[in-house]
Amino acid sequence: MTRFSAWNVIKNGFTGQSGWSRQWRDPEPKSHYDIVIVGGGLHGLATAYYLAKNFKLTNIAVLEKGWIGGGNAGRNTTIIRSNYMLKGNREFYEKSLKLWENLSHELNYNVMFSQRSHIGLYHTANALDAASRRYNIMRQTGSDAEIWSRSDLEKKIPHLNYAHDARFPIHGALVQKRAGTARHDAVAWGYARAADKLGVDIIQQCEVIGIKRNARKITQIETSRGSIQADKIAFAVAGNTSRLWQMAELGNLPIESHNLQAFVTEPIKPLLDQVVVFGVAGAHFYISQSDKGGMVFGGDIDWYKSYAQRGNLPIVQDVAECALSVMPCLGRVKLLRHWSGVVDMSMDGSFFICKTPLDNLYLNAGWNYGGFKASPASGWYFADLIANDRPDEIIKNHDLDRFRRGHHIDERGAGADPKLHG
Amino acid sequence: MIQIICPFCGKRDHSEFSYGGDGEITYPALDANEESWHDAVFLRENIYGRQIETWQHIHGCRSWLLVDRDTKTHEIFSVKLAHLDWHILLEKNR
Ligand SMILES: Cc1cc2nc3c(=O)[nH]c(=O)nc-3n(C[C@H](O)[C@H](O)[C@H](O)COP(=O)(O)OP(=O)(O)OC[C@H]3O[C@@H](n4cnc5c(N)ncnc54)[C@H](O)[C@@H]3O)c2cc1C
Numbered sequence: 001m002t003r004f005s006a007w008n009v010i011k012n013g014f015t016g017q018s019g020w021s022r023q024w025r026d027p028e029p030k031s032h033y034d035i036v037i038v039g040g041g042l043h044g045l046a047t048a049y050y051l052a053k054n055f056k057l058t059n060i061a062v063l064e065k066g067w068i069g070g071g072n073a074g075r076n077t078t079i080i081r082s083n084y085m086l087k088g089n090r091e092f093y094e095k096s097l098k099l100w101e102n103l104s105h106e107l108n109y110n111v112m113f114s115q116r117s118h119i120g121l122y123h124t125a126n127a128l129d130a131a132s133r134r135y136n137i138m139r140q141t142g143s144d145a146e147i148w149s150r151s152d153l154e155k156k157i158p159h160l161n162y163a164h165d166a167r168f169p170i171h172g173a174l175v176q177k178r179a180g181t182a183r184h185d186a187v188a189w190g191y192a193r194a195a196d197k198l199g200v201d202i203i204q205q206c207e208v209i210g211i212k213r214n215a216r217k218i219t220q221i222e223t224s225r226g227s228i229q230a231d232k233i234a235f236a237v238a239g240n241t242s243r244l245w246q247m248a249e250l251g252n253l254p255i256e257s258h259n260l261q262a263f264v265t266e267p268i269k270p271l272l273d274q275v276v277v278f279g280v281a282g283a284h285f286y287i288s289q290s291d292k293g294g295m296v297f298g299g300d301i302d303w304y305k306s307y308a309q310r311g312n313l314p315i316v317q318d319v320a321e322c323a324l325s326v327m328p329c330l331g332r333v334k335l336l337r338h339w340s341g342v343v344d345m346s347m348d349g350s351f352f353i354c355k356t357p358l359d360n361l362y363l364n365a366g367w368n369y370g371g372f373k374a375s376p377a378s379g380w381y382f383a384d385l386i387a388n389d390r391p392d393e394i395i396k397n398h399d400l401d402r403f404r405r406g407h408h409i410d411e412r413g414a415g416a417d418p419k420l421h422g
Numbered sequence: 423m424i425q426i427i428c429p430f431c432g433k434r435d436h437s438e439f440s441y442g443g444d445g446e447i448t449y450p451a452l453d454a455n456e457e458s459w460h461d462a463v464f465l466r467e468n469i470y471g472r473q474i475e476t477w478q479h480i481h482g483c484r485s486w487l488l489v490d491r492d493t494k495t496h497e498i499f500s501v502k503l504a505h506l507d508w509h510i511l512l513e514k515n516r
């Protein structure tokens with residue numbers, strides 16, 4: 001695999017781009033691995049990379065039923081931020097943001113991480129007070145945060161709706177400048193390429209269709225490409241977690257699968273330099289502009305449980321209404337595409353990186369709308385859990401049993417109803 | 423667009439309805455142990471396929487309904503009133 005460097009770019013410019021090799025191998029599955037990771041999304045691939053890099057474990061396979069990055073990894077709106085407030089989440093997402101800041105170098109792959117600022121709009125003095133609490137917690141725990149007034153916003157983001165008769169006039173914003181976006185496909189490819197280079201087998205078109213186990217351990221995995229045995233097995237299958245869990249006859253989980261849609265318009269000239277988030281009185285909307293010029297945005301989930309990967313029209317209408325109320329100038333821009341992914345909504349809106357009732361099975365799930373930004377830290381701490389067979393202090397409460405202990409990690413305070421954790 | 427045939431109002435777009443959730447959870451007795459309450463409140467079968475779920479016709483007659491729907495395809499197989507005695511009354515008067 002050829003390394004990307006200025007020198008190689010120049011050299012290949014003179015040799016008709018003939019010196020590049022394929023980015024990762026396409027190996028046949030072996031019958032035994034030390035570790036098998038099910039799911040070739042960002043979390044599975046990042047986990048494989050950090051197992052190899054941080055723990056020198058390389059007899060690893062990542063099994064993906066379709067193609068890597070074909071799930072939520074390639075369907076999200078790519079927003080990265082660390083403005084979480086609760087203990088555990090705060091440290092975890094800050095770690096993730098720090099890993100993002102060096103990820104292109106780490107992987108020798110340009111993931112186009114762009115720290116363009118995340119602007120959370122607020123519409124009443126009270127909401128801004130609540131935001132200030134978050135701001136204080138962020139500042140006191142080593143992150144960056146700013147409060148912007150309406151006039152700051154008017155100067156820096158001229159195209160928002162500043163009309164005084166807007167249904168929800170803009171009052172101010174909580175801003176994280178180190179937040180931003182990245183290119184989702186590049187993140188999947190970058191982790192895959194770097195993991196492959198360290199010896200990890202990335203096996204696509206390989207669906208896990210059955211799991212054999214005894215009372216304590218998984219003994220064999222049945223796949224569409226034959227049986228595989230492994231000392232340790234890790235699930236990182238996002239919206240399909242319950243299906244794998246039930247294949248292993250482990251019963252029910254604190255997770256529901258829902259549809260989340262996203263939208264992109266035709267490319268237009270530079271209009272918006274930041275990520276802008278609008279959420280008030282039931283409305284929910286987030287928008288940024290891609291490097292190609294498309295306005296990328298999304299809103300709420302479809303509200304009913306679904307594995308369809310196909311969204312429905314009422315949300316298209318809701319999101320369009322939000323778009324026009326925040327940025328009326330978008331009124332004549334044409335929508336180019338919209339799509340949907342199956343998100344693993346948890347009972348308190350927070351994730352699970354934890355051990356399971358089986359000795360050799362580890363779980364990574366419950367990412368709600370927000371697992372893209374989490375990918376580096378998710379891989380980092382999941383690899384650490386698998387290698388050392390114990391969770392790091394930071395994620396010790398992100399286990400399946402937390403509801404039994406009354407330890408909900410509920411950023412929104414929305415309660416035990418997965419569809420409310422946006 | 424998913425359309426739900428409300429027993430009172432007829433076929434309507436699902437945007438008139440509000441989603442409740444799983445319709446087959448049976449809540450334990452009030453004085454049951456914590457474990458059974460934990461399971462009922464926090465654990466979900468998260469069915470891949472047909473499931474019974476509740477919807478409320480919030481912008482219509484406001485009845486709660488039990489809907490048999492496929493989570494893979496969104497196809498609906500049957501709609502009943504959630505309050506069983508009402509359902510029986512309705513059938514009788516048909
Ligand atoms: C529309 C949308 C917008 C989003 N926006 C954001 C955002 O702005 N910011 C943010 O932080 N997060 C966002 N998210 C969430 C984020 O995309 C997900 O939380 C994250 O991608 C989930 O982790 P993953 O990449 O590992 O999942 P996936 O990419 O879904 O990976 C899971 C993989 O497992 C595979 N798999 C499933 N079953 C099997 C099986 N039986 N055998 C083998 N393989 C299997 C699937 O094919 C899939 O490739 C968004 C999600 C969606 C859908």
Ligand SMILES: [Zn+2]
Pocket residue numbers: 428429430431432479482483484485
């Ligand atoms: Zn009705």
